[in-house]
Amino acid sequence: MPSALPLADPAPADGLLPHSVTDDAATRNLGIYVHVPFCRVRCGYCDFNTYTSEELRGAKRSDYAGQAIEEVALASHVLEASGLPDREATTVFFGGGTPTLLPVTDLAEMLAAIVVAWGLAPGAEVTTEANPDSVDRDYLFALKAAGFTRVSFGMQSAVPHVLATLERTHDPARIPLVVAWAREAGLQVSLDLIYGTPGESLDDWNTSIDAVLAENPDHVSAYALIIEDGTKLARQIRRGEVAAPSDDLQADMYELLDAKLAAAGYEWYEVSNWARTDGNRSRHNLAYWQGHDWWGIGPGAHSHVGGVRWWNVKHPAAYADRILAGLSPAAGRETLDAETRRVERVLLLTRIREGLRIDELEPSGRVAVAGLIADELVNATAALRGSVELTLRGRLLADAVVRRLLEA
Known part of the structure; x- marks a missing residue:
């Protein structure tokens, strides 16, 4: 989730929600988002709420799964105490950061806690994001055994100089390996791309599209690079070290991607997302766009239930302090009019x-x-x-x- 937190009212220490969230609750699905805020390196374009080892200020990755499980228990209590009906989770999404920097046993334990708290609806979608260099065959098979159904690989580009500008660390040659392992394990595969990186030509982008199509993924996401204030890339552009992205070139890139995906049998279902079939759509992200309920677990994670939106404290150390004190980690919330x-x-x-x-x-x-x-x-x-x-x-x-x- 983005690192910037809006200004709003303080959140109550017990996390309880107003009775208004029960209105029409039975018509809304419940999704669970788990934010894993750890990265091996900080990419120059990224302003997400993520932390390298040097930025943790005493927080420990090894403690995180237990803290997240405590928030799962809090969430289950809050939803029940607020009068909401029992609902099984229809989707679970582990995002970051890089969730797969954690041992697969940690992800499995967090998912198991979610299943105990709410259960999973029949056919539930359970996704984790992963960097291509953060998983191997055994890890992907263990994800499937734990109950995951889908993996979203942060490919971003197939062109080395583009990845270098983005400060992505994986070798493009690893993409076919991780996709093959994920398919062998029985996981659906999404490949995520970024277009409009400084120095990226239309030919470079075409190379990345062809590399995606060669893997025949179930799902493709593609987002135009946005230069966020405060990032390393924004400073480089301001100093004239790299050129700012071109809106016209980004439009050409989008049109090329859409045409080639359509020719290969993919359909767009959201401005930045394409799927081979309706069953391959990201149901978790659709729930955001359709206004369903979700609870965000972890530092900086955002939640929305019945028109009430809130967000957790950002830093993992502050999050750990709240959890260890038995308090809601929410930093603020707002009731939408x-x-x-x-x-x-x-x-x-x-x-x-x-x-x-x-x-x-x-x-x-x-x-x-x-x-x-x-x-x-x-x-x-x-x-x-x-x-x-x-x-x-x-x-x-x-x-x-x-x-x-x-x-x-």
């Missing part, structure tokens, strides 16, 4: 293929749809069915589409 929830629903649902129902828009937004169709930003056929579905051009200008749908 009806207007904020409406705006966020438009923003998030517009990003996914099924789109937003036109009848959910305010009158001004419904009027705007015709202009968006004329500008080839929204699919006319889908609009006749009552939905806002972005065209390829609309995906490239998704933020502008949302602004027009929300204009008063």
